[in-house]
Amino acid sequence: MSLIRGNIAFRRYWSARLVSYLGDQLARTALLIAAYDAYGGTAVALLLLATTAPRLLGPLLGALADRFDQRRLMVGCDLIQALLYLAVALLMPPLPVLLAAVTAATVAATAFTPAGRGLLPRLVGQDRLPAANAQLAVGMNIGFATGPALGGLMLATVGLGPTLVADAATFVLSALLIRGVRRLSAPATPAAAREPFRRVLGAGMRVVRHSQVVRAVSVGFLVLVTFAALDNLALVPLGRTALAADEVMIGLLGTAYGVGMVLGPVLLTRAGGRTRMQFVLYGAVLALGLGTLFTGVSPVIGVALVGQALAGAGAGWHHVAADTLIQQHVPAERLGVVFGTVYMFPYGAEVLAYLAGASLLGLIGPRWLLVVSGIGILATLALVVPMLTRALGERTRRRAAVAAVA
Structure with a gap:
């Protein structure tokens, strides 16, 4: 640290x-x-x-x-x-x-x-x-x-x-x-401080529309959280029915998730800045999806605790990777609008998950709802990996072209 x-x-x-x-x-x-x-x-x-x-x-x-x-x-x-x-x-x-x-x-x-x-x-x-x-x-x-x-x-x-x-x-x-x-918080350029609010908002939204990295992170957030939020609906019913857990043990499931969210980023601090953030993002989705699946198929509460800790670690890694990728690929004077827009998607996804998940829970039960959640999270990789690979590859090609001209 x-x-x-x-x-x-x-x-x-x-x-x-x-x-x-x-x-x-x-x-x-x-x-x-x-x-x-x-x-x-x-x-x-x-x-x-x-x-x-x-x-x-x-x-x-x-x-x-x-x-x-x-x-x-x-x-x-x-x-x-x-x-x-x-x-x-x-x-x-x-x-x-x-x-x-x-x-x-x-x-x-x-x-x-x-x-x-x-x-x-x-x-x-x-x-x-x-x-x-x-x-x-x-x-x-x-x-x-x-x-x-x-x-x-x-x-x-x-x-x-x-x-x-x-x-x-x-x-x-x-x-x-x-x-x-x-006092490092002044706008990156003097002109940014003099821009009308409407122009600042419009310039930021243009970055959102045209940045492939921002697009990949935003799509990832929308799909990932739509499925991941189903966990919130299924966890208590799973504990009460299939795992026969009392209030204390069900509370520990939430604690295990929180512990994972702490320990996951701690592991990243040990690596410093040597880890490429796109691979952290992919690993985060993998850990979150597998942890949710593990929770859904767990025969006893102890196994579910491990699954929740793994899912929490994935959630912690995902926020670190998403924030860093945006900060590395968006002009500093436009980060406010971009972050404000990108972080709309998780909250919109939660609304979608709760609207659809309540009916699904009644139809298929908590175990299968967690299985659906885990599979949906893992399927996010099929969208995010090609989008982010293409975005980062295009940025590398532009840098090489600029260097060749120089």
């Missing part, structure tokens, strides 16, 4: 992401449980929608990251989320107001994400991007894995209000950490 030790700016950003993800998962778990207890299952669905639908504004909010100072934008987004969750904690509003507050907080989170991903190349340099993304994934996935357990524990012991106050405090801490990042 040499970047964390040696690069102060990266260490601050890494720490900010860790505490922010921890707070996100802490609040999400507490709110879902509290909403279910107070209003029933419909409220849970509405709350999940409030945390998902604003992500579809990714291109518009990503343009903010290309147009304005990224560091200040991230600090502002953190403070907005802190104020919103603090207000909810103090006022305990009725469900419609709660949904509006969570929606507004998700809008701020959606604007934060492309700004952070766009800033990273200037924090660490192009040659350190694979290692930086792997180390970031380790920190974020630690928060992802520990936040739900901590949220449930705090809700049970201190109640919803103090839990949400703790979440607001994580956003304040994140803002303070990012505020201390050295």
Whole structure:
């Protein structure tokens, strides 16, 4: 983890992401449980929608990251989320107001994400991007894995209000950490800062349309997550029926996935920047698909835990590889719109998966649904490998042509 030790700016950003993800998962778990207890299952669905639908504004909010100072934008987004969750904690509003507050907080989170991903190349340099993304994934996935357990524990012991106050405090801490990042967040060229918002958005969308690398990553996300999200529907029914597991063991299935998401990127940090990201992406899809299949055919809970850990490692690798490929092949001044657009696809895919998966679960049961999920994930390779190979080959040929002319 040499970047964390040696690069102060990266260490601050890494720490900010860790505490922010921890707070996100802490609040999400507490709110879902509290909403279910107070209003029933419909409220849970509405709350999940409030945390998902604003992500579809990714291109518009990503343009903010290309147009304005990224560091200040991230600090502002953190403070907005802190104020919103603090207000909810103090006022305990009725469900419609709660949904509006969570929606507004998700809008701020959606604007934060492309700004952070766009800033990273200037924090660490192009040659350190694979290692930086792997180390970031380790920190974020630690928060992802520990936040739900901590949220449930705090809700049970201190109640919803103090839990949400703790979440607001994580956003304040994140803002303070990012505020201390050295000033590398200005747009890459002075002209970019003077461009009208509409032009910034249009230029970014042209990159999305014409970049073969972006197209390959986006298609991969859409197909992969459409099948991978079926796991969320099948896991609890599988544990309750075929594996005869109690609540604790079913919870451990989620923990195993989170542990895999941490350990997978840890292995990448050991390789530094020596691993080609396209091969990491292919390995990620393979691990995620095989892990899901392994879970589906598992005869006992212990085997399912191994399958979930392998699937989690694949998910961790996939995010590292996807982010690095985009950062390496998209102009720095257009990363905001591109990341905002690319990360629309996983959220749209989740909606597709839940709409189709609910009916499939009733028809074929959890085991076969996981088998369908695993096979669909593996089939993603048939789309992504040719697209990405062609995209990277075309880029290499253009570079060779330029070098020959020079």
